[in-house]
Every structure is written in structure tokens, then in C-alpha cells.
Amino acid sequence: MQAYITTTLVGTTRGNLFEDIAFSNAGKIVIRDIKEKPQLDHTHPIKQLSVYQITGLKVVVGLSVVYQLADGKSITISHGYTKSKTGKLVQKDVVLTDNERLVGVFGENSTDDRYKRQVFKHIGFVVVNDYLRTTEIRDPFDSVAATSYDQAAPPAAGTQYFYVSDVVAFGGFETTTSQQSDETDAGIDGLFFYKNVGLQ
Secondary structure, three states, X not given: OEEEEEXXXXXXXXXXXXXXXXXXXXXXXXXXXXXXXXXEOOOOOXXXXXEEEEOOOOOEEEEEEEEEEOOOOEEEXXXXXXXXXXXXXXXXXXXXXXXXXXXXXXEEEEEEOOOOEEEEEEEEEEEEEOOOOEEEEEOOOOOOOOOOXXXXXXXXXXXXXXXXXXXXXEEEEEEOOOOOOOHHHOEEXXXXXXXXXXXX
16 A cells, blocks of 8 residues: 655745645545545646746746546646736646656745745756656746856755655645735745655
8 A cells, every 4th residue: 555644844834724635534545625525546646737926026926736536537726826916927837748747846945035934936846757768857937947056155044945756745835815915925835745655
């Protein structure tokens, strides 16, 4: 039987808690906030990830995940700021084919001078193609490529760099635009990850 754990939190507990999945009494992974509790396809749980930024601001404010269900259908769950009132929101998608699977999530959470709080500066993904036997980094906003870490200044206090392997689903804390009049006050506040740790 596959075993799963929840990682420690990256970021803060500001905002409202979200947990995309739950574990049924039968040991199945199900989508938490859907009445029918549809079962997740644990062999290929994620079909697409969408990352959102406000134009001109290098901060991740929203995340959408398309989960693959065991019955072949899919469901999209969104968190943070994913629907713009002003047209200033930029969406970048990472689509996984049937031969591809998400094997890692990485990024940075640190204090931003404009936001005056902890934010996600970037989130990227590592994808394996089992058919081609290739591994690819999908960094939606090319944040890593634009940074020379060899020459960068030491990270500010409180900066968290993270990498989590074998992610099957997401949880965390979010502030939506319906809760805030200022769009820049909405976003993803914290993330934790449901991780496959293999057979037990």
C-alpha cells in the first residue's frame, strides 16, 4: 500500500486554511470539499498547474491545480488570486501529458518590500516523461533562469527555499480577493504538500 505524509508549512498561516484532499476510511485519497468525495487517481494525480502573477509584480498570487480522478474525469481547484477584476493578472500553465508526471515542486518564500509580508517569489515544477525518459524543469515565469545564485547577495532573514518531491496534492493558507478590497493583499500565504513516500 502506498503511504503519504503532509510536509511542514512553507510561508505563513495568514488567511484561510485549504486542504485539497482527504483520506477516506477505506484508505482512498478523495477530493475534500466535493460532496461526492471523488477518488483521486494516485498514479497520475495532477494534469495541469497554473501559476498567477499580477503584471509587473514578481510575486505568485494564485495557484490552480487540475486533478485527475480515478474515473477518468478531472476537477480544477484554485487558491489565492486567480480571477482578475482589473485585467492585470497573468496566468502561466504547466500541462502534463499522459506520459508525464510531477516529481517535484520548488520555489522561494520571502518578505517583499511592496507587500510588507511573506510572499511566494516563485514556484516551479520538475516533470518526468516516462516514455522519453527525460526530466524537465517547468518554471512558469523563468524566475530561476533570471537569477544568478553564484553572484546573488545572501538571502534575507526569513527566506525559505524549498523543494518537495513526489507531490500528489496541495494544502495551505490563502487570502482571496473577496476577502480584500486591495488586490495586492490577496494571494497564497502558505503551502504544504501531500507527498507520496512509497510502499509501506
